[in-house]
Amino acid sequence: MIDPFGKRAREVLDEFESMDNFLRIIPSYMSIDAALERVKWIKEGRIPEYVINLDDLRDLMGFYALLGALAFSPYGLEMELVKKANLEIYRKKISKEFDVEELALPVDKVERGEIPREDEVILEKLLYEALPEEEKRKFALRYKIHLKNLLSLGSKDLNEYYIRQGYAYLTEHQLEELWESAFERNFERAVNIFYELREELPSYYLELYNRISEIAREHFKERLEKMGSASAQPLRFDLFPPCIRLALAGVGSGLRNYAITVLLTSFLSYARICPNSQGKNVRVKDCIKDLSVLEKEILPVIIEAGNRCKPPLFEDQPNEIKNIWYHLGFGYTLTPTLEDSGNSTWYFPPNCSKIKANAPELCKPDKDCRYIKNPLTYYLRKLYFARRREENE
Ligand code: SF4
Structure with missing residues (x-):
């Protein structure tokens, strides 16, 4: 088999009924070290022969194990490393044997x-x-x-x-060349699908992700030094998805609470202070040391968007500010402290399917929406490509 997204691969995966099942089974058959062989070679620059010659099932298990791990942080250097290393592996396989019908x-x-x-x-x-x-x-x-x-x-x-x-x-x-473009697209699509499953994935994948991260940090050391921290950074409003831009512009009375309190609050807070959250139990205090980012950068943007609504949200419903803190995980309060974070759940941005169902007026997809399933991944993806462009300028 030469294409992990091709016809033969799909037949093998079908035997496991669902991708969810396949991801659950992988940890019993493949150790983390074995999965890492598919990226570790990048240090020496030579793909081990046995990686090229793995049987179909082990090849797919190793590849999808890495994709599962990337669900914890799509669009980072880890994804770049896994994509680069595996593209090379499959390119090499293709140069050895070639059946066009097997390609995706x-x-x-x-x-x-x-x-x-x-x-x-x-x-x-x-x-x-x-x-x-x-x-x-x-x-x-x-x-x-x-x-x-x-x-x-x-x-x-x-x-x-x-x-x-x-x-x-x-x-x-x-x-x-075309196959490479298709591989990259399929790769990205798969990571986005797995992103939705990440909270249900066995701990194996988070551990694998952390190990990939170590290799990526070493491999991209120089770039990282130039870039500074790859995680929390000031917001780039120009890279926001259409639904968030609409919410920021203010909406009508029927949409206000959803657009501002649910969507904007979750999106801005995660995008700014915890873009690579790895699970549902994360609290604001796990990501920042004081509330100034929330109070000085995020809350004013939320309040301004609320004021742009017709009628202005917080004039009609002053208590909605407490609800904003509730959605940030501080409980229903007007005077939160950092220690309060965890008193309620810090809401994660809803997936696109939920937004489409609950507030279809907010979802006006543009061409970049076709790759993603959540507004936050839209932003992380655009941020990743913007940084790549800026690095190359
Ligand atoms: S597809 Fe998703 S990200 Fe794009 S506008 Fe709709 S809800 Fe927003």
């Missing part, structure tokens, strides 16, 4: 005579007799992908493809 990529093989002879001669350099066969293979257009599928993979420059009757024709190299 909607491509077909090109039939003989499908490309007009005159185009074939030019594109595949058929008249270049001095060219070795090996070189000629590089130009052969053996695969094709429907344009709509190509565009959905984010390909913008169609000029680099030979296009005919709604299909882009591909060389082996182009196929590999």
Whole structure:
């Protein structure tokens, strides 16, 4: 098997009935050290041969164990490390054996005579007799992908493809590049699905996550030094998802309590002080040492958004401030202290499906929403890519 998201992989996973089940079973079959072999090699730069040659089930178990661990903190250096190391492993596997039908990529093989002879001669350099066969293979257009599928993979420059009757024709190299884009998308999608399961995952995954984190911190040491702390940082309003922007702009009377007290309060507090929360029992006092961030940075934004509502939320319902503290985990109070955190549950931002069901007017998805299932992961994802861009400038 060469593609952990491909047809054969899906067949193997189907035997376990659900991904949830598969993740529960993995810890009994694969030690944390064995799963880590898939990333540890990055230090020496050479993938151990036995990792390449693992049987299908162990290969999938190791890979999905790492994805399960990433559920505790998507869009961090850990994800980058796991993606990089495993992309390399599967790239190597592909270079050894190759069956296009096994790839999680909607491509077909090109039939003989499908490309007009005159185009074939030019594109595949058929008249270049001095060219070795090996070189000629590089130009052969053996695969094709429907344009709509190509565009959905984010390909913008169609000029680099030979296009005919709604299909882009591909060389082996182009196929590999597309497969990499598809792998990255599937990878991200899977981590987002697992993010929703993280509170039910066995402790194995949190332990594995912590071990991956150690390797990632070592591997990306220089970048980390340049970046400073990768966790709590000032909020980047420009990277907020559409639902949060709408809530910030103020909403009408029927939506006010949900938009401000439930959604905005949970989103802003987690995004600012505990973006990588690892479980449901986290308390504000586990993440900050005094209340100044909440009082000076978060509460004013919530109150201003409440004042922009029609009618203004806190004028009509002054007690709603107590409810904000309640949702932050301090109990129903106007005068919280740090020690009070834990008196009630610190509400986590609701998932997109809940927002769509409870306040459909707030959910106006943009193109980035298709990757995520929770507004907080939308933000973490955008933050991750923004930092990458800034690092490269
Ligand atoms: S899809 Fe999710 S993040 Fe995007 S606008 Fe809707 S609720 Fe917000």
